[in-house]
Amino acid sequence: MSERDYYQVKMTMSDIKPPIWRRVLVPSNITFHKFHKVIQAAFDWQDYHQYVFKFPEFLIIEPSLEVPLKEGDKHPKRTKIDTVFEEYDHFYYEYDLGDSWEHKIEVEKVVIVDEEKHTPICIDGDRNRPPEDVGGVPGYEEFLKTISDPTHEDYDFMLTWAEKDTGGRKFDPDYFYKNEINRRLNRIKC
Template sequence: MAYQIKVTLRGITPPVWRRLRVPGSITFEQLHRVIQASFGWLNYHLYRFDFEGIVLMDEGPDDTAAELWKDKTKHLDPNQTLISSLFEEYDECLYEYDLGDSWKHDIVVEKRLKENKRNSVPVCLAGARHRPPEDVGGVDGYEDFLASIRDKNNPEREEKLRWAEKDTGGRLFDPEYFYLDEVNRKLEHVLKDTPEFAQRLLAEEDGLTGTLRIGWFGPVIEIPGEAFTWDRLGDLVSMLDDNQPITIKVGKQSRLKH
């Protein structure tokens, strides 16, 4: 089984949303990573999925789902629970990211599909708008942020735009920005790129050894059967512990053929 779902960030107008097709064989932890990649969240806060009476939660070092949601009747492990086990029964649920800013996303199951090769990899089918900056202060903080950057006479405008570059890869923050191909390039590797994979690739033995080429989207390091863009490498490095030594070796640079 596979699912077409629509994920909409609650409380923002016009809405920020993504329509995704995901295989039913992934866990809720993997679905969390798919949603993170499709919205461009940076994945450094806790999250939870909330069905009626059921919570699946990423637990921090000092918290448990049972302590935070004592009124819920059942707690499931997002690392062990397949999405099909609940999406076959439920048509909607809540996904909350960052329990401080409380970014609540409404998930609606729009279609249940047969799982086949085409549906075995997560894909973004459509979407609209850029998500708010991390740590902006929730919906109210985002509204204040937008008011500041839209006012060219606001003395804090330039500072806030520079601060938001952490969320845009250096681009000027634009709440209307959405590029479908960019999202799907991230989703191609989202299930493979885990902290364990980053450790094996970058921090063990000879590290990443390949050929540096220049492609349409900038530098690419190629190894047999795989290519790593600068953005992808940045995401992998961010999964490692602070001060973790890494090794990247590249051969002669050449232009990528198309």
């Protein structure tokens, strides 16, 4: 076994109660692009929207025609997390700039992990993330109201629509299964 520094990071979705969160151990020398992949796997996002890491003085963002890099911004494939985590103990990650799923990222501590495979590891969390393209926090609140009322005219439609995110399972807002998350994280080689 070889020892390696990992960051213990807590990721909590903003503006949703009760909170949806994950605590993950992340290898210290990965890029922000790889860290984006870790967040995607930890929450089981589908990874087909743009993302941005927000810091007080700069953004870490993959440039596009809609969002070019500005002076001071950093590219996620060229910026390692340890160069930034040493200075910032919390910041924000936004996924899907339309629905605006914001996650507060808290760098809790550095730990030594005996790990041969060098993959991220989920150690805790709670609740299922919202379905993709549900319309942000207000759309998610409406979705939850609809699926909690079997007499609602859109009840069956919304549950069937959400199966695109659940692999055919009935959507359960309280669903959290650490082993499933770790299987996804295990595919991210760091």
